[in-house]
Amino acid sequence: MVQKKIAMYLARYHEIEISTSGVWRILKRAGMNRLLRSRRYKPHAKPWKRYEKPQPGHQVQIDLKFIAPIAGVTTKRYYQFTAIDDCTRLRILKVFERNNSRSAIEFVDFVCERLPFQVEQIPIDNGAEFQKDLHWHVIDKGIGHVHIKPRTPRPKGKVERSHRIDYEEFYLLLEEVVIDDANLFNEQIAEWEHFYNYNRPHGALGGVTPYERFKQKATNG
Numbered sequence: 001m002v003q004k005k006i007a008m009y010l011a012r013y014h015e016i017e018i019s020t021s022g023v024w025r026i027l028k029r030a031g032m033n034r035l036l037r038s039r040r041y042k043p044h045a046k047p048w049k050r051y052e053k054p055q056p057g058h059q060v061q062i063d064l065k066f067i068a069p070i071a072g073v074t075t076k077r078y079y080q081f082t083a084i085d086d087c088t089r090l091r092i093l094k095v096f097e098r099n100n101s102r103s104a105i106e107f108v109d110f111v112c113e114r115l116p117f118q119v120e121q122i123p124i125d126n127g128a129e130f131q132k133d134l135h136w137h138v139i140d141k142g143i144g145h146v147h148i149k150p151r152t153p154r155p156k157g158k159v160e161r162s163h164r165i166d167y168e169e170f171y172l173l174l175e176e177v178v179i180d181d182a183n184l185f186n187e188q189i190a191e192w193e194h195f196y197n198y199n200r201p202h203g204a205l206g207g208v209t210p211y212e213r214f215k216q217k218a219t220n221g
Contacts, residue, residue: 081104088217090197
């Protein structure tokens with residue numbers, strides 16, 4: 001909800017306390033209270049029950065986002081591998097030029113090195129890059145590897161939702177930024193990852209950042 005996000009940013013960065021209904025009234029007076037049809041909430045046939053694992057690392061969702069050439073930014077295709085911790089929403093991002101099991105294995109190692117806690121389980125869909133080689137690599141690292149049943153997106157709903165945030169708050173802002181090198185692309189996406197984890201208030205976390213949620217869990221754990 002846009003008004004909720006605006007209220008969180010005002011409180012966090014400007015110390016202005018205003019209710020979501022107050023934000024909505026201001027937007028309405030300015031004629032800005034309705035989203036584009038393509039951005040409006042679409043109710044599901046069955047209501048989704050929100051869930052989250054109780055401790056960091058209990059489950060880390062991993063998924064792949066295909067990045068088509070972006071006019072004025074890239075001329076090649078890229079593949080964004082994304083990991084998100086179910087409990088804290090801490091995310092790790094890395095871009096590759098190839099989508100294969102070698103990239104997937106390298107990404108899992110990258111995730112385990114970067115996250116400040118041990119990964120216990122990874123649910124992954126049945127993409128070709130996530131098959132036998134990755135399965136045994138994950139098992140060898142002492143991590144549980146669960147394949148998601150086809151056409152059941154909920155077990156990786158958080159990572160897929162985060163890809164929509166990437167599109168809205170990162171990729172749409174890549175204007176006049178020419179990126180035709182994976183290393184340069186990863187420099188750009190690392191800045192976005194840092195902002196997401198340390199500075200961006202998260203609606204599902206009550207307005208705290210993923211790193212702040214991790215500190216809360218570490219203190220109370």
